[in-house]
Amino acid sequence: MGLLSRFFSPKNPLENLRRLARDERWADLLRLGEAPDEDLALEIRDEWHALLTLAGDRLAELNLAEGEACLNIGDRERALEHFQLAAEHGRSEVLREDARRRLTELSLPSPSRPPSSETSACCPSGCAASLGKAPGEAEAPDLETRLELVLSNYPPELAELYRQVGTAFRRAFLAAHDGRDGEALAGFDALPAEEQDASFHFERGALLARMGDVAAGRWNLEKAVALNPAHVLALETLVRLDFLEKRPQKAEERLTRMLAAQLVPAFCHGCLARLRAAEGDFSAALLHGEEALREGPVEMDVLLLLASLYEREGRFTEAENLLRRLPGSGCGGASHVLLAEFWLRRGESLKKALESFRAEARRDPGNPRWQLRMAQVCAALGWLKDGRPWLDRLPALDDLPSELRQEAGEVLALYGK
Structure with a gap:
């Protein structure tokens, strides 16, 4: 039975999608409208695809915002997840390119961003500090202090080289690490030839790759390695680009040479x-x-x-x-959900696993994965009465993501539904 006959009235096959759009239930809209019936009239098919495009772009925008919020509190892992979702869901090329650029940027070595003082969307309870500068908070650090903060993330031998560069290089370098890409590129391009050493080529190459010009970035990175064969950041970045561009043989050749050189x-x-x-x-x-x-x-x-x-x-x-x-889930000290899922598979520490899934459900209430996990834990503990409300909230089996359908069917059998 097709999607239309399962979910929609034959007289108005678009009404459910329109309702989901009005309610801004973008994920449900995408899931239910994934495969339009081949017999739809042309005008209906056009609106159907327009609604899917709207839903995909809205989800991409939400995930881009969530990713940035996660970066602001230093949660790189969740930021990567959100940017990957944005790249998958986005229908407009601008949004997809933005997501791909952020994924590329995060796949390259860069200093950790300090936690932001803003309340993050990654923490629904709002445990972060309030907006604005606190009374007596120090002013922005000067150029020298900012340089040292960034270099604290660099290998010591490379950091020492950066302490000897001129002011113009420092300004371009700090602009790149502050995310002011255009200003940074202009600053690097204005440097005289005598300052275009291995550090210059690494920074310019990493910057270009983050901006999406991978070919030009790779050329600069290879030049950095030619000038300094032990430039580990350039070598690591090239390997990451090999992975990104699905060139495993090239990556392995480079890794073998690095191991031979004990890098x-x-x-x-x-x-x-x-x-x-x-x-x-x-x-x-x-x-x-x-x-x-x-x-x-x-x-x-x-x-x-x-x-x-x-x-x-x-x-x-x-x-x-x-x-x-792994870091815990939420602000209450719950264990990471991947550890909780390990416990669930093993039938161990089930009460602690349940707390982790509850924390994740609060953070991501629309994700049926956590409802299913809580129902599974309750079943394993013999708490069928407690688990049934979570089970009742699950979408129909055919509406679940494919990787959850079999598990959901098994837990439905446990509950006798």
Whole structure:
């Protein structure tokens, strides 16, 4: 049975989509209108697609705003999720390009942004400080202080080189790290040839890549490596671009050379773990992931990959220990939802898992994943009466995202529905 016959009156197939648009239920509109009936009249089909375009763009705009809010409180992981959703949902090229630019920017090395004083959309309870400057708050730091703040995120040997650059370079450099891309590019382009060293080419290349001109950015980054073969930030950025552009062989060749030169081995092994896992060689991926962990701090995606590999191998304690490193959900100290889902799969710490899912449901109330998880936990605890309200809030099975349908069917059977 098609979508029309399931959800809409045959006399007015657009009415439900219009109602969802009036109510600004953009995700529901996209889900229900995903596959229009082939027999629709042309004028109806045009309005149908117009409503889908509106919903996709509104969701993209919301996710772009959410992503920026998450960045303002230092939650890079959730910012990436929101920008990815914006890139997927956006129908207009301007919105999709904006989302892709932010994803590219976050995939490149850059200093962490300090938490904002603004209340963030990532924290519905509004636990952040109120807007505006607090009484007695210090004025904006001077050029030298700002430079040191940024360089605190750079390797010491590179940071020392940046302390020796001229004022014009510093201004362009700080503009780039403040997100003033146009001003930064103009500043770099105005530098004389004698100042266009490896640092110049790295900063200009990373900036161009963040602005979407990956080819030009890559040229500058390769030039930086030619001038300084041990420029680890340029090398890491090139590897990230290789991943971004789906060039795994090129990435592996570069990583192999970096390992031979003993440059950032934790980063190299983490990337090789991702490559091996993508090929289905999970044993090799596990070895590289463990080596990355031994060599130093690893990025979030490598930690999650290694935890999943441990769980796959039945090494549950090691998997749980890694997941415990993830930041908590919300402001009440609840554990990260990925740890909570691990507990649910294992039938362990179910009450703590329930608190995590509740915190996430408060943050993202329209996501049926958390309603399903709470119903699953209640079923596992034998609290069917407590879990039934969450189950009743779930959309129909056919309306759920495909990855949740089987689980939802299983939990419906547990509740006898």
